[in-house]
Amino acid sequence: MTLKININGTLLPESEAKISVFDHGFLYGDGIFEGLRSYNGTVFRLKQHLDRFWDSAKALFIEIPVSKEDMAKAIYDTLKANEQVDAYIRLIVTRGVGTLGLDAHLCGTPQIIVITRSLQLYSSSLYEEGIKIVTASTVRMPANSLNPRVKSLNYLNNILAKIEGHNVGCEEALMLNHQGNVAECTGDNIFVVRNGKLLTPPIDACILEGITRNAVIEVAKSMGLEVLEANFTRHDVYCADECFLTGSAAELIPVVEVDGRSLGSGKPGPVTKAILAAFRELVAAETQQQR
Numbered sequence: 570m571t572l573k574i575n576i577n578g579t580l581l582p583e584s585e586a587k588i589s590v591f592d593h594g595f596l597y598g599d600g601i602f603e604g605l606r607s608y609n610g611t612v613f614r615l616k617q618h619l620d621r622f623w624d625s626a627k628a629l630f631i632e633i634p635v636s637k638e639d640m641a642k643a644i645y646d647t648l649k650a651n652e653q654v655d656a657y658i659r660l661i662v663t664r665g666v667g668t669l670g671l672d673a674h675l676c677g678t679p680q681i682i683v684i685t686r687s688l689q690l691y692s693s694s695l696y697e698e699g700i701k702i703v704t705a706s707t708v709r710m711p712a713n714s715l716n717p718r719v720k721s722l723n724y725l726n727n728i729l730a731k732i733e734g735h736n737v738g739c740e741e742a743l744m745l746n747h748q749g750n751v752a753e754c755t756g757d758n759i760f761v762v763r764n765g766k767l768l769t770p771p772i773d774a775c776i777l778e779g780i781t782r783n784a785v786i787e788v789a790k791s792m793g794l795e796v797l798e799a800n801f802t803r804h805d806v807y808c809a810d811e812c813f814l815t816g817s818a819a820e821l822i823p824v825v826e827v828d829g830r831s832l833g834s835g836k837p838g839p840v841t842k843a844i845l846a847a848f849r850e851l852v853a854a855e856t857q858q859q860r
């Protein structure tokens with residue numbers, strides 16, 4: 570079956586789903602996106618994703634020309650048209666078609682694109698064995714340049730770091746902020762575990778406020794674990810008992826090596842495993858209740 574893409578409310582076969590080369594999303598990375606996931610036909614934490622999407626738009630002076638309800642309907646229409654229940658969902662809103670100049674005021678209506686595709690996850694062996702990461706030399710953008718809380722179409726900061734990781738055989742790369750503290754990985758937030766306590770960088774450490782991150786904080790607290798949102802350096806990562814990354818696509822992925830240093834036992838640890846199991850229970854409970 571050909572994949573159908575939703576552009577401005579019209580479902581088109583993939584081969585006909587096209588955007589103008591004069592769209593500033595293409596010319597300048599001027600636009601925003603969201604990455605969501607559906608489980609058994611229900612989108613996990615849809616409200617939080619839509620709120621973050623609208624916040625990104627607000628920060629960039631983009632007016633999304635539909636309501637959050639319409640956007641939710643567009644997502645479910647696209648999933649239905651593609652007969653998908655467990656899917657990765659990409660929302661995109663571009664600035665719109667403009668001129669070759671930077672002037673955003675000359676752009677037409679923002680274009681709305683919804684892509685749903687089958688999940689391409691890390692292989693199950695990586696969940697069992699954990700991944701290796703390295704610190705990228707590319708520093709996460711400071712919040713007063715382009716705030717990492719904005720999920721903009723310009724992801725070059727993260728892409729450069731990801732390439733650096735890939736060049737040395739790592740699936741993910743650790744990014745520090747301009748203060749030298751740990752920020753996040755290129756498409757995932759980071760947590761470390763030490764003495765049974767969780768530590769993750771605060772929002773003002775130049776990170777995306779991950780929806781999985783927030784769900785994991787809730788889950789960990791409900792398990793009676795202490796969670797600290799505080800600044801830390803790579804030293805705290807090297808000396809951690811456990812480390813894991815969170816993201817909509819990955820859920821929780823254990824990290825077993827950082828910059829050549831083996832963490833803890835060198836295998837995914839018990840706290841990471843317990844939180845992943847509890848996170849999956851939360852997802853199951855929320856995605857069964859909602860529809």
Ligand code: PXG
Nearest residue numbers: 755756757758777779780781782816817818
């Ligand atoms: N940090 C960054 C920089 C991200 O882009 C996350 C953390 C995790 O956030 P959520 O809300 O998903 O828990 C992200 C988002 C992909 C893909 O195709 C994933 C992201 C970004 C771009 C692409 O897997 N993750």
